[in-house]
Amino acid sequence: MKHFVRAGSLLGYPEQVRRYGHNPTELLQRVGFRPSVLHDPDLYIPYEHLAELLEITAATCQAPDFGLQLGVRQGLEAVGALGSALCLQRTVADAMTLMLKSVDFHARGVRIDTHLDPEWIELSMHFAFAREIACDQLTQLSMVLLTRGIEQLHGRPDRPALVCLVSPEPENVAAFEQGFGCKVMFGQNENRVRYPTAGLVVPVNVDPALGQRLGNQWRKNWQQSREVTLIQQVERAITALLPTGECNLDMVARLVSMHPRSLQHQLKEESSSFGEILKASRLRLACQHLEQSDISLTTLALNLGFSELAVFSRAFKQWTGSSPRAWRKAAS
Incomplete structure (x- = not known):
């Protein structure tokens, strides 16, 4: 599993499939997913299988904009504890920086590049496996998820100035422009979204009801009402925060709504x-x-919050009796 992503990407998938009168479990099984992936949003699933699932689902449901529709249902809700952390950032730019750091670690196989000038910021999205597997539906989902999250951080309708997609122009262009809230150009050389740069420096202004809903969601068992244990909540917060550089007791305590001393x-x-x-x-x-990706050891060390590779290597050997390099070799 060289490329993987959190199962949180499937948030709302069963409900969306049932709207078309189909069985989501059967579709999941066609690409090798067990129904249990719907119950653990932090589970890593093969990215290519997610892309394949969305293409099969769109064809089965005869819904060429299935990925778009699913993305509109998601937003910050799909990223778990990270969503709550984004809400605590000072500006939208700070939140976007945090989000991009996490995506690079928890979504191996997608790259989001930024281009900034005095007037515009453009975010372009590239999938490492796009030449091997159709990614039109995955692109729809991911691009809408990105724009929806940014809108939620602003706390008001803040639509992009332009969205460009590699996929050919569909019959229902209006549905895409309604979903993104702006003009959408198809048949472009890359998938990208454009925003005014001025929108980056504004404070994060999340609707309090959304903030409460985000916290309640990841602090409970997904799609269930039972709250998980405090230890599990802390684990989820740490998992989300580690690659961002903000994984510390104070931040985790804020995410679980406790004073640091009370948490300890x-x-x-x-x-x-x-x-x-x-x-x-x-x-x-x-x-x-180490077992499932080709991430460099140095990058892995930094994403886990270590100051350098040597410190990580010593800690890993102390934990397992093996060096990271030897562990990866044995697992291959």
């Missing part, structure tokens, strides 16, 4: 600690990336 005390009552959960999360993510 409560974890101690549960025979755990922030340091222990951080260590376990780093080890879990390190093993997953």
